Structure formats: C-alpha cells, structure tokens
Amino acid sequence: MKMIILQFLFFSIFTHQTTTMENNIFEKVDEYIGNLFGDHDASLEATERSLAEAGMPHISISPNQGKFLHILALLCGAKRVLELGTLAGYSTIWLARALPKDGKVITLEVDSKHANVAKKNIENAGLKDKVEIRVGKALEILPTLDGPFDMIFIDADKPPYTEYFEWALKLSRPGTLIIADNVIRDGKVLDDNSKDEMVKGAQRFNRFLAKTKGITATIIQTVGIKEYDGMAIARVNETE
Ligand code: SAH
Ligand code: DHB
Ligand code: MG
Numbered sequence: 001m002k003m004i005i006l007q008f009l010f011f012s013i014f015t016h017q018t019t020t021m022e023n024n025i026f027e028k029v030d031e032y033i034g035n036l037f038g039d040h041d042a043s044l045e046a047t048e049r050s051l052a053e054a055g056m057p058h059i060s061i062s063p064n065q066g067k068f069l070h071i072l073a074l075l076c077g078a079k080r081v082l083e084l085g086t087l088a089g090y091s092t093i094w095l096a097r098a099l100p101k102d103g104k105v106i107t108l109e110v111d112s113k114h115a116n117v118a119k120k121n122i123e124n125a126g127l128k129d130k131v132e133i134r135v136g137k138a139l140e141i142l143p144t145l146d147g148p149f150d151m152i153f154i155d156a157d158k159p160p161y162t163e164y165f166e167w168a169l170k171l172s173r174p175g176t177l178i179i180a181d182n183v184i185r186d187g188k189v190l191d192d193n194s195k196d197e198m199v200k201g202a203q204r205f206n207r208f209l210a211k212t213k214g215i216t217a218t219i220i221q222t223v224g225i226k227e228y229d230g231m232a233i234a235r236v237n238e239t240e
Contacts, residue, residue, distance in 0.1 A: 030225045043126075050121055054113065072177060079103045092118065093121065106134060147172060148173035153180075165178065165205060165208065172236045
C-alpha cells in the first residue's frame with residue numbers, strides 16, 4: 001500500500017512539473033519557432049479550425065511537428081507514404097506537400113465523419129490528387145495494401161501500435177522510414193503498473209521496437225504546445 005501511495009505521489013509531482021512549470025517555456029518556444037518560419041498557411045489553419053467546427057478531438061500533430069515530418073519525407077525522397085489515423089488531415093497535408101507530382105499518401109481512418117472532414121480539408125489545400133483516404137479499421141485495410149512505402153506514419157489508436165508496426169515492416173523496403181506518434185504519453189510510460197490502455201500500448205510497442213532486428217531506431221521526446229510526448233523513429237536496414 002505504501003508503495004502505491006509513493007508511486008502515486010511520484011507521478012503526481014512528475015506530471016505536475018511537466019504540465020505546469022516546464023510546458024510554459026516549451027509552449028512559448030514552440031510558438032516562437034512557428035512564428036519565425038511562418039509556414040502555417042490558410043489551408044493548415046482551416047484544417048485546425050475544422051476540428052472545433054466538427055466537434056472532433058484536438059489531437060493533430062502540432063505545426064512544428066508537421067514541418068518536422070515534412071522534412072523527413074523530403075529526406076526520404078518519399079513518393080509513396082502510408083499514414084494510420086487521418087483525423088482532419090492535418091498531418092496528411094504536411095506529408096503530401098513533401099511529395100513529387102506523382103506522389104501519393106494513402107491514409108487510413110476508421111471514422112467516416114473524420115474522413116469526410118479530412119477530404120474537404122485536403123481538397124481545400126489543393127492536394128486531392130496526392131491523397132487517398134481509405135475508410136475502415138487499419139488492421140482490416142493493412143492486409144489489402146501493396147508495399148513498399150517510402151515512409152509510414154503511425155498515429156491511429158494506441159493499443160495495437162505493435163501490430164501496426166509489424167504491418168509497417170511488411171510494407172517496407174530497406175531505407176523505409178517508420179514514425180510512430182505518442183509513445184511517451186507525458187512520461188507515463190515509466191509506470192510499469194499503468195492501467196491506461198494507451199500507455200500500455202505505447203510501452204508494449206516501445207519494447208517491441210527496441211528488440212526488433214533489422215532496423216535502426218530511437219525515440220525522441222516531443223515538447224511544445226501539445227502535451228509532453230514522444231515520437232519513435234525507425235529506419236529499415238539494408239539487408240546483408
Ligand atoms: N494524424 C492525425 C491525427 C490522428 S488522431 C494528425 O496529426 O493530423 C487518430 C485518428 O485515428 C482518429 O481520427 C481516429 O478516428 C483514428 N482511428 C482510431 N482507431 C482507428 C483504427 N482502428 N483504424 C483507423 N483509424 C483509427
Ligand atoms: C491522442 C491521440 C493522438 O494521436 C495524439 O497525438 C494525442 C492524443 C489520444 O487519443 O489521446
Ligand atoms: Mg498523435
């Protein structure tokens with residue numbers, strides 16, 4: 001019992017610190033970076049606004065995370081990108097904008113309302129020809145897809161992240177970049193006794209990622225205007 005109380009205290013103090021004290025400076029610096037580069041245009045802003053208008057959760061990646069994924073897609077020379085979890089298409093737009101004329105993002109979304117909002121936002125951004133939204137459960141659509149993809153962004157529901165990653169590997173080639181959002185969850189992944197299914201999904205995925213052979217991987221912590229979290233980054237190795 002004492003242990004449980006101590007653990008509770010530890011995590012309360014821990015989350016308190018990360019959500020109040022430090023986040024303030026991280027938020028301000030995140031905004032500073034965004035303002036400095038100023039590449040958040042009207043289509044991206046309209047996409048963010050569409051979340052509130054449609055009563056959808058505000059869980060898109062942040063502007064600077066979008067730019068980061070955009071740069072990663074450019075670095076990969078990506079032509080074919082796969083995304084799991086479309087929401088309003090915010091990350092989709094950042095990814096699609098990094099592709100050549102004949103490039104394609106295939107994005108999977110289980111909620112048809114989300115998919116419809118995303119479709120409008122993507123059209124509004126002039127990216128209709130570069131994005132294909134597939135509506136359904138990711139685990140049902142994945143077996144129907146033809147690989148390889150150059151880059152894969154995993155950002156759907158958290159409990160099956162390990163299974164999503166196994167599919168991502170099947171749909172990869174040497175050099176494919178696989179990114180998974182939300183794998184640190186405000187530091188809650190440190191709690192081995194967590195009952196939170198999203199945290200458990202991230203913990204299981206992180207362990208699986210670390211022991212997967214044939215990839216080069218790490219996790220970077222993400223701070224800023226969103227809650228403290230992390231993104232896993234894995235590159236599929238060349239075969240010997
Ligand atoms: N990538 C988006 C945010 C995605 S939020 C962005 O950054 O802009 C997660 C999305 O995954 C939600 O829209 C949710 O409906 C969807 N989702 C949840 N479970 C899913 C499943 N089993 N298959 C496909 N999509 C799913
Ligand atoms: C949640 C999902 C996300 O993809 C995210 O970036 C933040 C939060 C969530 O379901 O809580
Ligand atoms: Mg996310």
